[in-house]
Amino acid sequence: MQIPGGPDGRRMLAVAFVDKAGSGLWGATAALYFTYVAGLSTAEIGLLLGVSGAVGIAGPPLGGLLADRIPLRPLLAAVQVLRAVASLALLAGTDLWVLLGIAAVGSLGDRASAVLTKLYATRIAGPDRSHYQAVNRTMSNVGWAVGGLVAAAALTTGTTAVYRWLLTGDALSFVAVALLTLRCGEPPSASRRVARGGPSASTGSGTGSGTGSASGTGGAAGAGAQELPAGAEARPARTTNPWRDRRYLAYTVTEIFLFLDDSVFKMGLALWAVTATTVPHGLVPLLLVLNNVLVVCFQVPFARFGTTPEKARGTLPALAAAFLAGGAALAASATDSRWLAATALTLAAIAFTVAEMLHATVSWELSVALAPPTAQGAYLGVHGLAQAAQRSAGPLAVTGAIAAGPLGWLAFGAGLSVICLAQRRLTRDDDETALSVPRITVSEH
CATH class of the missing domain: 1.20.1250.20 (MFS general substrate transporter like domains)
Known part of the structure; x- marks a missing residue:
């Protein structure tokens, strides 16, 4: 490979x-x-x-x-x-x-x-x-x-x-x-090149649209030099400062919710299984192993769903369906039948793992595609706040769903589905989004 x-x-x-x-x-x-x-x-x-x-x-x-x-x-x-x-x-x-x-x-x-x-x-x-x-x-x-x-x-x-x-x-x-x-080479950086006021050329760094023409085969030099497009410097507030980019900030807020699968696997699944279902406690670690095995086996094939910003956006309805299925399966696991409960928990683990893999692919692509190359570091730094915030708020959201019972999990899954669809609309490619920022490619030479 x-x-x-x-x-x-x-x-x-x-x-x-x-x-x-x-x-x-x-x-x-x-x-x-x-x-x-x-x-x-x-x-x-x-x-x-x-x-x-x-x-x-x-x-x-x-x-x-x-x-x-x-x-x-x-x-x-x-x-x-x-x-x-x-x-x-x-x-x-x-x-x-x-x-x-x-x-x-x-x-x-x-x-x-x-x-x-x-x-x-x-x-x-x-x-x-x-x-x-x-x-x-x-x-x-x-x-x-x-x-x-x-x-x-x-x-x-x-x-x-x-x-x-x-x-x-x-x-x-x-x-x-x-x-x-x-031991690695220094990768090309549009932000540092533009900050120095030098000329720009292509070397395979990330692009604003995710469809750059560089080979992307290392951090050295590339071909296909290209000047900064006309007017690229005319949008400093939107293209260089993520804290003034309301669209990107709103996107980051939606990401906090879509990272909640992490809290589901770290605590939600185990707590729900031992407090609200009749399954043996030994099933819980097996569900976590199942999550790990599925990610190892299928994360690479799932990458095809996020090769462009358009494909990533198009995957969000499928992500919504996975979250909804996971919440419904957890709700269904609250039954007196041990076998039905075990089956429902297994389906929930599979659904949330699919959601995890789909979101990882979509999030990687959109967080980069929405960030202008001249400020990739600052933008991705802001996006990183989503995971950090989820680690603090996620346990509260999950324990709230557990406390509310089966209806809580249905609401949990449905809420995340709505967030997915809202994010799809938020990141649409029109004249007001960063997805339409002209590509800027750079060279350190």
Whole structure:
């Protein structure tokens, strides 16, 4: 299988695998580490994770803003080093407030790293970014599964030393990621080129419409030089500042809701299964495994639904149907029949996994296509706020659906379906949207 972005694309896939493998080591054991090693209470752990998560919300816009002004490769490597230092620093203390400060710095780096990695992939993959994102998500899921399995095996010993080694392994994964990143080339950047006032040429960076003509085979040079189109500089408020782009801000708000599948799998499915259905508790981890397997097997084929902005928009009704089916299946699982409940939960897991894969494809394409090349970093940084906000608000939305019972899940699925259709209208390609911004392609030469 050909990987968009050439050698740099392959190295960034290795980055995704190593990064998520390290995260799998720590993600499965963080609460246990703070309990058995740091000696924190449940309330203190909740405060630690809640405050650090809130601080991390600033990571995406800050990282995206910097990426439009300084070279992306060393910036991304520096953020990975920051994550490594923060992880290792957790080993040094047990005081709540010290740990909170360290965790906040680490959370800031985690969120910034996510948007910077996406931006790098966007710039090197060019018009093939949808396919590249699908491969990247597959590698990330495999890495997370490997890290989780290693953590599960290590925890069978039950010693506090194991928790420290797993945290150290997470930190070392960030060091490895930083070294891999430094081996990559610096991708072309329209924003930095325009900021310097230089001429522009095509090299396969992301384009405003997602249909650039560059080869997208690496971060070096390309062909097909093209000057900035007439009038491209005449829209500074709309094309360079996402905070003044009301259309993009509204799009980002809809994204907060469409990322809720994350909270469904992290807590909603499990809580609903054990509190409102008659299925054995052992089914819950199997449903999560099913989600992981489906993403690994089908995310790449699903990439064809987001190869252009038009295809991505056209996929939103199917995404609406998947969310509606998932909510209906969860509602139907509240039955006295164990087999019917298990079947309904399995169908719900499949439906929400399909929604996850479709939304990942659509979101990747539209978040880039709606962003002008001269401010990709700033725009994608703002878009990154959607995931960060969902991680804070998502648990409340899911627990609200659970509290409301079957009707709550029906309303949950129907509400997300309406959001999908609203987003389709919001991102329509007319003279008022960023989708119609003329393509701007650049060269670092």
